[in-house]
Amino acid sequence: MEQALLVGVGSKVSKHDWSIADSLEELSHLTKTAGASVVATLTQKLDTPSPAYYIGKGKIEELINLKDQTKYDMVVFDDELSPRQQRNLEEALGVKVIDRTALILHIFARKARTHEGKLQVELAQHQYLLPRLIGQWRHLERLGGGIGTRGPGESQLETDRRLIHKRINLLQNKIESIRKQRSLYRRRRKETGIPIVALVGYTNAGKSTLFNTLSKASVDVENRLFSTLDPVTRRVALPTGQQFLITDTVGFIHKLPPSIIAAFRATLEELDEADLLLHIVDITHKNAANQCLTVENILRELNLEDKPRITVFNKLDLALGSEVELKALTGVPGLEEEIVLPSKDVALISAAKGWGLDELLNRIVHRLRGTD
Numbered sequence: 001m002e003q004a005l006l007v008g009v010g011s012k013v014s015k016h017d018w019s020i021a022d023s024l025e026e027l028s029h030l031t032k033t034a035g036a037s038v039v040a041t042l043t044q045k046l047d048t049p050s051p052a053y054y055i056g057k058g059k060i061e062e063l064i065n066l067k068d069q070t071k072y073d074m075v076v077f078d079d080e081l082s083p084r085q086q087r088n089l090e091e092a093l094g095v096k097v098i099d100r101t102a103l104i105l106h107i108f109a110r111k112a113r114t115h116e117g118k119l120q121v122e123l124a125q126h127q128y129l130l131p132r133l134i135g136q137w138r139h140l141e142r143l144g145g146g147i148g149t150r151g152p153g154e155s156q157l158e159t160d161r162r163l164i165h166k167r168i169n170l171l172q173n174k175i176e177s178i179r180k181q182r183s184l185y186r187r188r189r190k191e192t193g194i195p196i197v198a199l200v201g202y203t204n205a206g207k208s209t210l211f212n213t214l215s216k217a218s219v220d221v222e223n224r225l226f227s228t229l230d231p232v233t234r235r236v237a238l239p240t241g242q243q244f245l246i247t248d249t250v251g252f253i254h255k256l257p258p259s260i261i262a263a264f265r266a267t268l269e270e271l272d273e274a275d276l277l278l279h280i281v282d283i284t285h286k287n288a289a290n291q292c293l294t295v296e297n298i299l300r301e302l303n304l305e306d307k308p309r310i311t312v313f314n315k316l317d318l319a320l321g322s323e324v325e326l327k328a329l330t331g332v333p334g335l336e337e338e339i340v341l342p343s344k345d346v347a348l349i350s351a352a353k354g355w356g357l358d359e360l361l362n363r364i365v366h367r368l369r370g371t372d
Helices: 020-033 057-070 083-093 100-111 115-136 152-192 207-215 258-263 265-273 288-301 323-328 357-371
Strands: 003-010 037-045 074-077 096-099 196-201 232-237 243-248 276-282 309-314 346-348
Touching: 003 020, 003 057, 020 037, 020 100, 037 057, 057 083, 074 100, 083 096, 083 115, 096 100, 100 115, 100 258, 115 152, 115 258, 152 265, 196 207, 196 265, 196 288, 207 232, 207 243, 207 276, 207 309, 207 357, 258 265, 276 288, 276 357, 309 357, 346 357
Parallel strands: 003 037, 003 074, 074 096, 196 243, 196 276, 276 309, 309 346
Antiparallel strands: 232 243
16 A cells, blocks of 8 residues: 655635645545555645745655655645646655646546546546656757757657547547437437436535435445446436436535546536536535535536525434434524525435435425426
8 A cells, every 4th residue: 555645735825715734634535545545744835836846845855854754655745736846746755746636537547437437537637647748758858959869758759649649539539429428318308308406516425325315226325535426317206296317426526627527528517407406515524614615616617506406414413313403403503604505495404314305305396396
């Protein structure tokens, strides 16, 4: 098992609402999900990250000194590194250096089960690799022009670039074909008149548990990040005779790389076609407000901010003693003051215990009738 040291950098003017400590805690969960152990963390506050090393030279010396003490053989940065920064850090530290994007891509590659999911992950991996591949051969380009300077490095670079571009084009064509097939399936579903409800939320918020409970399905449920990667759709029949389709989708996460969102366009189009979104929030998480805002911001990036939805506060069984206490609640003190919800339609549930699901289903039926 690889031994990882985590590095987080914050600034006085941060574009993220998360603290360095909270973000590193999540990075630690990601690292463990990827199969490595965390032996130490290092933080630094910078107004502007170093273009050469991302962190300051003093912190590099500190990392080198920690090597004998912690025995780390990999360093994971909480932000995306440029190819130059990654190369310089590996040369200085003598170990593998990866960033948050590479870590998430690795987890996605392990979690992908369907042909579509594997194609989407591979596309994102190749798009991430391409500029870093170019950087690997840059030292040979410094030889200059003239006779005898066009060596194997440059020709290998051109070959590798051509092969990766070719593979990216092939993957994009395959995914586009899948996107068209999905579009056809969605049109057929629309023609049946059965409404579609899609689950969205932060990773590990309990979407798959709720999906299984409502649809009587058996989607894998783990207490790990990104336990669900590929979308799954099932039919739900209510006692009233009304039916709707429910779709479970990939969970979102803080600092989700744009390249991953782009690669999963075919999957995320399921959200665009839904009649109603259920935004699942883990009410027991200490960063529930930030997680909720992260999901809402991603939905805004996907132009889904106006999509009808119900905010579903989940895992109330971990905060309350019984369903009687749940029924007595009219809201969630604290969280609702911290965030501005896109809709006042809020449901309080425990997907694991089945608490509050009748009320949730009533709300779903009411909203679907209002969107017909």
